[in-house]
Structure formats: structure tokens, C-alpha cells
Amino acid sequence: MTKDTKRWLSSPAKTLSRRGFMTSAMAAGMAGPALMSLSGQALAAGPKRGGTFKVGFGSGSTTDNLDPATYEGTIMTAVAFLYGNNLVEVDANGALQPELAESWGSEDAKTWVFTLRAGVTFHNGQALTPADVIATINHHRGEGSKSAVNGLVSQIKDMRADGNNVVFELDGANADFPFILSDYHLVILPSKDGALIDPQGGIGTGGYIIDEFEPGVRVKAHRNPDYFKSDRAHFDEVEFLAIVDLTARQNALLNGSVHAIDRVDPKTVALLGRAPNINILEKTSTLHYTFPMRVDAAPFDNYDLRMALKYAVKRQELVDKILLGHGAVGNDHPISTANQYHAGDLAQREFDADKAAFHYKKSGHSGPLQLSSSDAAFAGAVDAAQLIAASAAEAGIEIEVVREPSDGYWSNVWNKKPWTVAYWSGRPTEDWMFASAYTDDTDWNETAWRTTEAAKRFNAVVIEARSELDSDKRRALYAEAQTLVHDDGGALIPMFANHIMGVASTVAHGEVAANWEMDGAKAHERWWFA
Structure with a gap:
């Protein structure tokens, strides 16, 4: 790399954005150790070491294992960052x-x-x-x-x-x-x-060493005495508990069995917030709730049927009744307003019973459509499915909501049955989000949207966009990609949700990241007892 090239790559105009060509640390001309030192100085007056930190997660399954290739759900995201870097x-x-x-x-x-x-x-x-x-x-x-x-x-x-x-x-x-x-x-x-x-050994370089891993139940770990981040991993021990049941998870926080929980139900935010020993931590994020239709399975391989269902959803009702305002309406693509290249000019799809009925009749389908749902996907997922069934009925579309068991939902139902409920934490960049769940080469393509002409064009656009260094041209390409998903894909994305967490007042932390729940899934590394 030439000196001139380094100077170009490190220019502030290209680096200060989180999506810049180089890391902002490099833009400032700072090496990693210098950054670690500054971080340590900033925390020196606050963090102290000690104690056992317990977190209740609204995910976890008996099918979980320690091979990172298989990780899914918030608890396994945190496990990855517990023992690894x-x-x-x-x-x-x-x-x-x-x-x-x-x-x-x-x-x-x-x-x-x-x-x-x-x-x-x-x-x-x-x-x-x-x-x-x-x-x-x-x-x-x-x-x-x-x-x-x-x-x-x-x-x-x-x-x-x-x-x-x-x-x-x-x-x-x-x-x-x-x-x-x-x-x-x-x-x-x-x-x-x-x-x-x-x-599957659970051996990494992370701040904690795993002592016990019981899939779908708990993970225990103790602090790594040789951790290279001297200003992180403040707790002596950490314990993660899989508490998928919402009521049980919130009760665990209320009675002090855990110090923090993720995925607080918007319906109980006010109740938890009134507890003197609990703080509510809420972050606007790229988290979104999806109702993916697999386009490789009948009847969702029919464009008009997919379009009928997209018009049959009252999105604001879902935000109001399921999220209680802790979020925003979605537009059937996964790129949020927090992303750099969000297609703000793309017309917002609204509930339209007449258009839904038109496309449904054109599809030629008759009889009930099964929608598999479970609150393992998100708090209120079953209620959300029932609201969709009710609004679709106004267009003459019959939806049968199938309540699936929480345990094993992600391995047995999601990405397998034709129409399910899911959530995505979102990703910091458009390419990362699309490559995670929409391109034709990912196993997590939950809509199996690969073979239509629009899907083929989408994949070509994503490849072109990731290599385009001109920001304006890149914006236009990502706008086209979002439009293709919105118009042709099997993604029904009616709402974006805030991360809502409950944290004991005995826990202290700095500014909280929103790329994953629980401070970028690193609360165990970044937080401490006050």
C-alpha cells in the first residue's frame, strides 16, 4: 500500500461515517492500543470489578450448540461474544x-x-x-x-x-x-x-471462559485473567439463562434472579419502569419483525397472492397494538431509516382491502392460508398474526394462525414451513443485511426468493452496489434493491421495533450500542456493578 493511497483511504470525508471505506480509528491515525488506552481512561473513574452478572434472554433452544456456524437467537449471539472475539x-x-x-x-x-x-x-x-x-x-x-x-x-x-x-x-x-x-x-x-x-469446544480469546453450557437452559463462565482488553470484562462470573417465556423472564428481573433481560414486552414497559430497582433501556435500532412467505412453496410462489397479503396488513395497527408505539411501520424491505441508504422515496404500502381482494382473486387461490407463529419470534407474535388474520378477512382472505411451540421453533418451523413469523436485528450496512437473508447464496434466505426475474436482478444489483465506491451511484443501486424486495419478494415486513431491555439499578454502563440487543450483545463485557 502506497503512502498516497493510505492518505486517500484515511481522509475524514471517507471515514467518519460508520459505513466509511476505512475504520474511523484509522482515519484519526490511531492504532488499536491507543484506542484501548483512551477507552480505559474514560472508564477509569467508573467501572469496578467483581460480582456475578446474570442475564435472562428471550431465546434459546435445546438444539443450540457451540459451533458458531449454527448460532441463532439473542442468547447465542451473546455467547459468541462471551468467549470469543x-x-x-x-x-x-x-x-x-x-x-x-x-x-x-x-x-x-x-x-x-x-x-x-x-x-x-x-x-x-x-x-x-x-x-x-x-x-x-x-x-x-x-x-x-x-x-x-x-x-x-x-x-x-x-x-x-x-x-x-x-x-x-x-x-x-x-x-x-x-x-x-x-x-x-x-x-x-x-x-x-x-x-x-x-x-464446538467453546475456546476463544474472549473475556470469559465457559464453565458450563446447557443448551436452551444456561451458560456459566468466569473471567479470563489473561484477557487482552484490560478495561473490559469487569464481572468475576457471568451466567446467561434462556427464559423464553415472557412472563417468567420479567418476573426473574423483578425478583432479582437476573440483573438484566432483553425483549421486554412493550405492554409491560410502564409496569417494569415503576419498579424502584429497575431501569428501562430502550434503543432505536434496525430490529424488524417479518412474516416471510417462501416463494418456493405453493401458494406463495404466486406473485398476486403475495401482493394480496402485503396489502391486507394494517401496519400502523400492529405498531400501535403490538409495539405500543415503540417502533415504526415497515415497508416490506429490511433496510431501516437508521441505514445510510434507506430508500425514503419508496412509497409506503398501506392497508387496502380492495387491492388485496383484487390480487387475491387474480391469484386463483381459495381456502385458508396457514400462518405459523410463536412468541419465540417476538413478544406478541401470535397476537400480531391474529391481527393480520383479522385485517385480511376484510379482503375476503382466510388465514389460519397456527400456534407453534417455542422450543425448537427456530430449527423446526422458521425457514422450513411456508409462512412463518420471525425477527431480524438488522445489520449496520445494506450489503450485510441483504447478504444475510436475501441473496441467493445464503441459507438464511427465509423467503427462498431466488429464481424469479426480479430476484435475479436483485442479486446482480447487490453485487454491483457492494463494489461501487461512488456514494450517489451506490444509493441508487440500493434503492433499486429495496424496491425489488418490496415489489416482488416474499418479505412481509410490517414494523420496525425498538430494542427494549430491563436492567437492575445496581448495574452501570456507558453509552449503549444498538447493533444487537444488550449493548451489541456485549453487556457482559462492557457493563459493571455500580
Whole structure:
């Protein structure tokens, strides 16, 4: 990389945005250790060490395991960051910060060089090397991989070690590529002879060492005494509890069994907020609730049937009655107003019984449509499905709501049955969101939207957009991508929701990130007891 190129990549105009071409740390000319030092100074007067921090999560299943390729749900996101680290992480402002990589850069957005932090060791004492990074990524991109992020990392054409650097060669330019490496599935694991020692071993470089992992029940861990972040991981011990039942989860917070919970029901925000020992923490985010229709399964392979259902939903009613105003209406695509390239000019789809009836008649379908729902998806998911059934009935469309069991919902129902309910935390960049759930190469394409002409055009647009470095041209491409999903896809996305968390007053924290729930799923690392 030439000196002139570095200067161009580090220009403030291109870096201060969280979606900039380079990390804002690099834009400021600061290396990772300097940033860590400043962070430590900022927290020096507040954080103190000690205690056991317990968190109740509204997710978790007996089918969970410690292989990061399989992680799903908020509890497993937090587990990833409990024992592991990524090359980079997203901070409270949505910007990338150094983690296992102390710096990174590219001359053309196609070849990326990440320099690893020196002196980092895994829980088993093994030193971090580029070989561990390469073996970890290959675990997700290898032939036959069923990793949830296979589609994300499929753009990597080649990786190689260069001293203490890892060099990524992409199949095309991607200005947002570093963001992808912050995904919770991509925590770096130890390797030997080019392969991971044990993908399910739960051994990482993170702030806590796992003592007990009981799928769908609990995870216990103790502080890593050799953690490379001296100003993080303040608790002596951490315990995560899978408390899928909403009432049980909120009662656990009220009676002090846990110190924090995620996914607070909007209906009980006021009740919890009145408790003298509890604070409500709410963050506007990219979190959205979806009712995906699989376009590879009848009758949702019919365009007019999908369109009929999109017009049959009273979106504001869902925001008012399910979210109680703690969110905003959605427009059948996953890009929120918090994203840089949100298509604000795309007309908002509204409930229209006449249009719904028109498309339904044109589809030729008759009889009930089954909508599988469970509150495992989100608080009020079953009620939301019933509201959709009621509004659809006004257009002559019969919907049968099937209440599915919470345990095993994500492995047995979602992404399998033709019409289900789900949630997505969203992603900081458009490319990351689309590559996670909409492109034709991801296993998490919950609508199976791959083969229509619009879907093919969408995939071409996403590839073109990720390599386009001109912001105006990129905006136009992402607007087209959102329009294609909105018009043709199987995504029924009626609402975006705020992250609502309940936190004991004995817990202290700084500014909270919104990229995942529970402070970017790192409350255990960033918070402390007051």
C-alpha cells in the first residue's frame, strides 16, 4: 500500500461515517492500543470489578450448540461474544473498532489486509496467529458448509498469511467488507494444521471462559485473567439463562434472579419502569419483525397472492397494538431509516382491502392460508398474526394462525414451513443485511426468493452496489434493491421495533450500542456493578 493511497483511504470525508471505506480509528491515525488506552481512561473513574452478572434472554433452544456456524437467537449471539472475539467490533456509535486486528486497509476494496494484535492468546494458552483466522473463516465458507454466514463469506476468493497479517482477496470490490467480519458467527477459534481444533469446544480469546453450557437452559463462565482488553470484562462470573417465556423472564428481573433481560414486552414497559430497582433501556435500532412467505412453496410462489397479503396488513395497527408505539411501520424491505441508504422515496404500502381482494382473486387461490407463529419470534407474535388474520378477512382472505411451540421453533418451523413469523436485528450496512437473508447464496434466505426475474436482478444489483465506491451511484443501486424486495419478494415486513431491555439499578454502563440487543450483545463485557 502506497503512502498516497493510505492518505486517500484515511481522509475524514471517507471515514467518519460508520459505513466509511476505512475504520474511523484509522482515519484519526490511531492504532488499536491507543484506542484501548483512551477507552480505559474514560472508564477509569467508573467501572469496578467483581460480582456475578446474570442475564435472562428471550431465546434459546435445546438444539443450540457451540459451533458458531449454527448460532441463532439473542442468547447465542451473546455467547459468541462471551468467549470469543472478532477481527473488528461495532461500537456504540455504529463505527468499527479494532479487536483482534489492530488495523486494516485496502487500496481497491478488493484486497484487504488485516494486521493482528500481538500477544493475544486463546483460553487454552495457544497464541493467536493468521492461521487461526484463516481456518475460522474457512469453517464457514468451506465446501458443503451449512454456516448461517456462508453467503456472507462466499465473496472471499482467497486468504493468505503475510507475516502477522491476514490478506483477504475478494471476488469483487466491497467497501463494507470489514463490517462483515464483526458478525457474531465469525468469532476466531484456535486451529491446528489448517483446521479448527474443535468448532464446538467453546475456546476463544474472549473475556470469559465457559464453565458450563446447557443448551436452551444456561451458560456459566468466569473471567479470563489473561484477557487482552484490560478495561473490559469487569464481572468475576457471568451466567446467561434462556427464559423464553415472557412472563417468567420479567418476573426473574423483578425478583432479582437476573440483573438484566432483553425483549421486554412493550405492554409491560410502564409496569417494569415503576419498579424502584429497575431501569428501562430502550434503543432505536434496525430490529424488524417479518412474516416471510417462501416463494418456493405453493401458494406463495404466486406473485398476486403475495401482493394480496402485503396489502391486507394494517401496519400502523400492529405498531400501535403490538409495539405500543415503540417502533415504526415497515415497508416490506429490511433496510431501516437508521441505514445510510434507506430508500425514503419508496412509497409506503398501506392497508387496502380492495387491492388485496383484487390480487387475491387474480391469484386463483381459495381456502385458508396457514400462518405459523410463536412468541419465540417476538413478544406478541401470535397476537400480531391474529391481527393480520383479522385485517385480511376484510379482503375476503382466510388465514389460519397456527400456534407453534417455542422450543425448537427456530430449527423446526422458521425457514422450513411456508409462512412463518420471525425477527431480524438488522445489520449496520445494506450489503450485510441483504447478504444475510436475501441473496441467493445464503441459507438464511427465509423467503427462498431466488429464481424469479426480479430476484435475479436483485442479486446482480447487490453485487454491483457492494463494489461501487461512488456514494450517489451506490444509493441508487440500493434503492433499486429495496424496491425489488418490496415489489416482488416474499418479505412481509410490517414494523420496525425498538430494542427494549430491563436492567437492575445496581448495574452501570456507558453509552449503549444498538447493533444487537444488550449493548451489541456485549453487556457482559462492557457493563459493571455500580
